[in-house]
Every structure is written in structure tokens, then in C-alpha cells.
Amino acid sequence: MKWPDNSLAIAAFVADKTLVTIGEKVTLMNQSNLASVKYKWEIDGASPATSTEKSPQVSFDKAGTYSVKLTAINEKGQEDSVTQTELITVINQPVELTNFALNQSVQVDSFTNESESGPKAVDGKLNTKWCAVGTGKHNITIDLGKSEKINQVLIDHAQKGGESPDMNTSDYTIEISKDNQNWTEVVNVKKNKLGETKDSFKQTEARYVRITATKPTQGADTAVRLYEIQVLGQKNS
Structure with missing residues (x-):
């Protein structure tokens, strides 16, 4: 080797x-x-x-x-x-970012029950969450409704919702797509420990955003817990 x-x-x-x-x-x-x-x-x-x-x-x-x-x-x-x-x-004007993910349609690979289903991650509340259990990766795909100029994703992990910091997502990727078929990875985070993350990338037109938790917690627990996801960008004039 x-x-x-x-x-x-x-x-x-x-x-x-x-x-x-x-x-x-x-x-x-x-x-x-x-x-x-x-x-x-x-x-x-x-x-x-x-x-x-x-x-x-x-x-x-x-x-x-x-x-x-x-x-x-x-x-x-x-x-x-x-x-x-x-x-x-x-x-040449003040930056005003809009959360295009709020209350939009989502798809997830799995969820524990209706009270912890995918839409809870984009409902604007920190007392609800998307939670998925089982081995392997977990992913959530957000449909912004139409193509938007986006440049930043904010994620509230387990700690932001009042859980142990050990449950914060450790490793995850963020991908974007115009057609839900062809994807471009724009963020790849490893060894995160924060309860709230802010990931910026080149301003890009996209309709779909997919977040994949490749290591859902700080330890061996394989359940992902995301309390809120914001997809931020500039409104088209």
C-alpha cells in the first residue's frame, strides 16, 4: 500500500x-x-x-x-x-437575503414519525425538527419552487434545538441543481461541532438544494437531527 x-x-x-x-x-x-x-x-x-x-x-x-x-x-x-x-x-446596494426554503416542499430518505418529518426542517420553528434513524447517510432535498439566485445555507443542528452538542451533525455535503437530476456539490463539511452552521458559496441559480448527512452526529449515533434549514439568496428583480 x-x-x-x-x-x-x-x-x-x-x-x-x-x-x-x-x-x-x-x-x-x-x-x-x-x-x-x-x-x-x-x-x-x-x-x-x-x-x-x-x-x-x-x-x-x-x-x-x-x-x-x-x-x-x-x-x-x-x-x-x-x-x-x-x-x-x-x-452597489445593501444586501438583502431571502430565505427561499421557508415552508417549501421537501423530500427525505426517511423520517421517524409525522411529528419529525421533512417539512419540519423548513417551517421556521426551532421547536420542531426533521429526524431520521437507521444506518448510512441521510438526505433532505428542498424544492425552492422555482430557480433562485442562492449563495448561503444556514443549518440549525441538534444543539440549537436544545439537545446535546454530541448530536450535532459532524459531516455533511450540500448540493444544488436546476432540474433535480444533475447535481453540483458546493459545500463539503467535515468534523463540524457547531450547533449552528453558515456555509457560503458562489452565487448560483438553482431550484433544488440537497443536504446529505454523511456522519450524522459526533459519535456512533446514526440519527440525523436538523431543526431548521435556510437557503438564502438574492431575490430576482
Whole structure:
């Protein structure tokens, strides 16, 4: 068996928000591996346009869509780069995000009973939840009703509903689709411990959003517990 070389840098990052107004701060959150010890950022149209900080804050003085490149460097000077094209959308008006998931139609792989069924995850309440038991992955697909410009998903996990932090979803993916057939993964989270998560991605037109809990809790429990899901984006004018 050939083991991977753990001394190699692997560049990775996310932004805390991807739709902002002119002058608004964006934090670029570095997720490079532990072998990475130095960083080079190149951010189109930003101030600053370059940085060597681990997780810099930047802003933009003109409306438009901008790409971000991160180069991670290991102790030997070896580099790995990743570019996210058209990641940040800047508009010349205040950002107003709409929750397109509220009270929309959902499909789930399973649920425990009617009081913990899929629609409970999008009813706007923190005293209800979608809960599914059994082994393997659990998924929920939200139909937004029509194609919308979306850029962020907020999830309230078990702790936000008053349960133990041990029940917060550890690993999950978020995929989007225009036709409920062809899917694009936009978020892949591992080792989450938070009761409330906010995942941002490039503003994209989509009608369907699928969340799959690949590791539903912090331990061996295989039941997923999601109290509320918000799919946020910019209303079409």
C-alpha cells in the first residue's frame, strides 16, 4: 500500500460571505492542511489585492464578480494552489437575503414519525425538527419552487434545538441543481461541532438544494437531527 505524502501542502479555503455591497468586509477562511505553513492570496479587484495572512479580510470598491486564488506552501517551499472563479459578487446596494426554503416542499430518505418529518426542517420553528434513524447517510432535498439566485445555507443542528452538542451533525455535503437530476456539490463539511452552521458559496441559480448527512452526529449515533434549514439568496428583480 502506498501512503500519501502528508508533508505536501494542500490549499483550500471558503469565504464567510459571497454576496456583499461595495466596501463590505469579506473574510477568506483558510482551510489548508497542517503541512501548509505559508500562504499567498490573489484576490481580483479587492483591497488588499494580495496577502500573506492566513485568513485575510478584504473589501471591494466596485460592483462586479471576482475570483480568488490561494497558494499554500509547505516547509520545503513546495506549493499547491486553488482558484475559485467568480466567487465574490459585489453589488452597489445593501444586501438583502431571502430565505427561499421557508415552508417549501421537501423530500427525505426517511423520517421517524409525522411529528419529525421533512417539512419540519423548513417551517421556521426551532421547536420542531426533521429526524431520521437507521444506518448510512441521510438526505433532505428542498424544492425552492422555482430557480433562485442562492449563495448561503444556514443549518440549525441538534444543539440549537436544545439537545446535546454530541448530536450535532459532524459531516455533511450540500448540493444544488436546476432540474433535480444533475447535481453540483458546493459545500463539503467535515468534523463540524457547531450547533449552528453558515456555509457560503458562489452565487448560483438553482431550484433544488440537497443536504446529505454523511456522519450524522459526533459519535456512533446514526440519527440525523436538523431543526431548521435556510437557503438564502438574492431575490430576482
